[in-house]
Amino acid sequence: MFHAVSYALLDSLNALLIGVVVALGVMLPRTGRYRRIVTLLIAGDWLGVFLLALITLLIFDGISDLVQQALESPVFGILLIAVGVLTLVLTVRGSGDGESALVKRLMKPLQEPSIRTVGVGFLLGVIQSATSVPFFAGLAYLSTSGLGPAVRYIGLFFYASLALSLPALSAVFVGMVRAHPFSPFGRAFEFMRTRQELMVKLAGYVVAVALTLFGIGALL
Template sequence: MFQAVSFGLLDSLNALLIGVIVALGVMLPRNAAYRRIVTLLVAGDWFGVFVLSLVTMLVFDGLGDLVQRALESPVFGILLIATGVLTFLLTLRSSGDGDSPLVRRILEPLQAPSAKTVLVGFILGAVQSATSVPFFTGLAYLSAGDYHVAVRYVGLVVYASLALSLPTVSAVFVGMVRAYPYSAFGRAFEWMRERQELMVKLAGYIVAVALTLFGAVALL
């Protein structure tokens, strides 16, 4: 269970969703419905992560002992280390620019709370998780663990919530900044905004180091 929780938390380092939340906090007018927009966005993202995790768990359970053998194979540890190294190199070479054309395009339908807000969140959650090695690795550990079937599938609710923990904290933090722009929250936000590239890259480095360490432990 520890491994599943750990990889779920790693998956919460979702730079794209956090970047969208921060951009909304900065760009939306003071009188805009920030709380409703972000609540719908995060809820949609959570649902996207949950649906993908449910489908993935059904597939992993159908594979049976093959998942357990894969986790116990040295190849699994090597793949984690290789992914960690690749993530490190990609982070090193990336610009870390949160104000990307992709973020600006995502922001277009998020100017007011609507069904589109939930849909955008759903797509972001599903796509981000589908391209996340920690997401699938955590589910593999959860599937291969000696847990009752009810525990595994109810646990998906917790797993999806873990994957959205950091974006949720970010949304609350940005909301505090909008409400109290001259408070300690506002000063901290301004400090991080001035170091946007550093913040984005730091998230990438944390994932890279964690994957490498988990891979090394798996080889022991």
């Protein structure tokens, strides 16, 4: 269970969703419907993460023996290290603003709270999770945890929530900044906003180092 929680928290370093939340906080007028828009966006993202996690866990439970063998195999540790090193290389070589164009394109359907807002969040949740190694690794550990089916599947609610914890905290932080722009939160937000490349790179470094350490731990 510890491994599942660790990977879910690692998966919460969702730079794209956090970037969208920050962009909404900056671009929407002070009188805009920030809270409702962001709530619908994150709710849609949570639904996407949860449904993909449910499908994945059902598949993993159907091949639990193979999943257990994969987790116990040195190949799993080597794969984590390889992904960690690849993430590190891409982070070092990347400009840190590669997602900015996509974020700008996502702003159009997010100007008003609607079903489209939920839809954008849902797509972001599915895409982010489907391309995340920590997401699948955590579910693999959950599937082989030895817990009963009821506990595992109820646990998916918490798994999806943990995977959205950092974006949700970011949304609350941005909301506080909008309400109190000259507070310490406002100054911290301005610091991070003007150093977007640094923030994105830091997130990449954290993921790279964590995956590498997890991989080494799996080999020991």
